[in-house]
Amino acid sequence: MFREITLGQYYPVDSVVHRLDPRTKLFGTMVFIASLFIADNIWGYVIATAVLAAAIKITKVPFRFIVRGLKAIMILLVISVSFNLFLTDGHVLARLWIFKITTEGLRLAFFMGVRLVYLVIGSSLMTLTTTPNQLTDGLEKGLGFLNRVNVPVHEVSMMMSIALRFIPILVEETDKIMKAQMARGADFDTGNLIQKAKAMVPLLVPLFISAFRRATDLAMAMEARCYRGGEGRTKMKPLKYGQADHDAYMIFALYLVVMIAARVYL
Numbered sequence: 001m002f003r004e005i006t007l008g009q010y011y012p013v014d015s016v017v018h019r020l021d022p023r024t025k026l027f028g029t030m031v032f033i034a035s036l037f038i039a040d041n042i043w044g045y046v047i048a049t050a051v052l053a054a055a056i057k058i059t060k061v062p063f064r065f066i067v068r069g070l071k072a073i074m075i076l077l078v079i080s081v082s083f084n085l086f087l088t089d090g091h092v093l094a095r096l097w098i099f100k101i102t103t104e105g106l107r108l109a110f111f112m113g114v115r116l117v118y119l120v121i122g123s124s125l126m127t128l129t130t131t132p133n134q135l136t137d138g139l140e141k142g143l144g145f146l147n148r149v150n151v152p153v154h155e156v157s158m159m160m161s162i163a164l165r166f167i168p169i170l171v172e173e174t175d176k177i178m179k180a181q182m183a184r185g186a187d188f189d190t191g192n193l194i195q196k197a198k199a200m201v202p203l204l205v206p207l208f209i210s211a212f213r214r215a216t217d218l219a220m221a222m223e224a225r226c227y228r229g230g231e232g233r234t235k236m237k238p239l240k241y242g243q244a245d246h247d248a249y250m251i252f253a254l255y256l257v258v259m260i261a262a263r264v265y266l
Helices: 022-038 042-059 063-086 103-128 132-142 144-149 153-183 193-199 201-224 243-265
Strands: 092-096 099-102
Touching (some): 022 042, 022 103, 063 099, 193 201
Antiparallel strands (some): 092 099
């Protein structure tokens, strides 16, 4: 299951989206996430589905590779959908013991499930098409106005980028530790929920040790290269907007207007 996590990974391929400025992709991701909370009817989600499908097509990232990351949130998805399905008041369609299924519950459960799936896919598209260095530069440049209120934008951007970069590394490390523990007789698949949780203890201890070791190595490497924060630093590849970025901003604005109109008028 751990190998199915795609968030934080970069998929190298030549596409229009890969060549966009990272600030454009960050803004587009925020617009898409906001639009999912704006949508409150089927037409809004139909529009979001069409836009997401077009974005996946343009990125040239295999659809199976993107959807693979949904397995990691399956438990969260089931819990969220179940809570909305069985604990929402309204017109009762079916009842079993203390649980009931209502018309409003079905609607909320469907929208919540679609929203969570699209949130993961939309966020994964940004990391799959943006390298960690580009993501750091985009965050630092896009949030540069916060420096005026003494917010350490460079350090915050660096931490977020490192955190995203560590996700696939820790996933790979977890898979190696699991295989090593299974070779020694550990069983992570059988038993009830409590037994499975206890079986994870031998996995978590070496994983935390490995994570701290990698963090120490990274800190030493940064110190060896005289890293002193973002003050006075220059960029080897300065970020510049192109015509494709301006076109993308226009598309994002049009998409947001359409989503608001779908909510108000449909």
